[in-house]
Amino acid sequence: MNPTSTRAISTPHIADWRTRGACLTRDPEFWFPKGSTSPGSIQAAEAKAICRTCPVAITCAAWAIEKRLQHGIYGGLDAPQRRSIARKETRRDLTHSGIVAEVRAAWASDERDPLVETYLSHSVQDIDGHVWWRGRKTSYPVAGRDLTPGQIAYELKHKRAASGHVTVTCDRFGCVAAEHLADGIDRWQRDHATAA
Ligand code: SF4
Ligand SMILES: [Zn+2]
Structure with missing residues (x-):
């Protein structure tokens, strides 16, 4: 848990585990995604993915459960x-080991959107908000469909399959930031608006 978070519960004794979190060098707000639809769901999945590589994840989860924290990802x-x-x-008056088992079970059963999973496992965000794709393939199998990185990112943001090919709207060739992409319908609407 990032100690600079303004939403963190402050306790009189700052336990050592808090200084070892994978979120320490990141924006605390990232662990408080807004809404349950894209891009909130993408952000939540990204935050969870970071947590699950964190060396103090179990301790953090158990702490947040004990404190009954009502917001954010821990x-x-x-x-x-x-x-x-x-x-x-x-x-059930669970013991600490019982809570740990429940946390692990929750991780394992966390239903994941295959689009989100594919996007997260291949994408790298830079500090300017652009996103780069790791991997050389032009398309990836997602729930029985072969999608390009652009189509994956586009569908995540818009909750619908892209119509036609997906183009980049920012000035970075190859960017797959979901909000920097347009499909055929977007281009038609843009051209229509320009002509009107
Ligand atoms: S588990 Fe997540 S919220 Fe907790 S310290 Fe690690 S990265 Fe931060
Ligand atoms: Zn971009």
């Missing part, structure tokens, strides 16, 4: 997932 779990474990803890 230890790779969102608030509803933590509430679910907290309810079990109340009902």
Whole structure:
């Protein structure tokens, strides 16, 4: 948990684990995605993915469950997932090892959108908001369809398949930032608006 987070619960004793979080050097707000649709869902999935590589993820998750934190991603779990474990803890008087088992089970059963998974496993965001694709293939299998990186990113943002080919709207060739892409419908609407 990032100690600079303005939303963090402050406790009198700052435990050592907080200084070892994978989020320490990042913007704390990133762990508080807005909304449950794209791009909020993409951000939440990205935050969870970072948490799950964090050396103190279990401790962080258990701490957030114990504190009943109502917002944000902690230890790779969102608030509803933590509430679910907290309810079990109340009902069954779970021990710490029981909570750890529940956290691991929540990670394992976390339903993931294959689009999000493919995007996250190949994309790298730069500090200017552009996103680069890792991998040389021109298309990737996603739930039975072969999609280009641009189509994957576009569908994530718009919640619909791209119409025609996807083009980049920023000045960085190859960028796959979801908000820097346009499909055939977008181009038609833009041209129509320009001509009107
Ligand atoms: S588990 Fe996530 S929120 Fe907790 S310290 Fe690690 S990166 Fe930060
Ligand atoms: Zn871009």
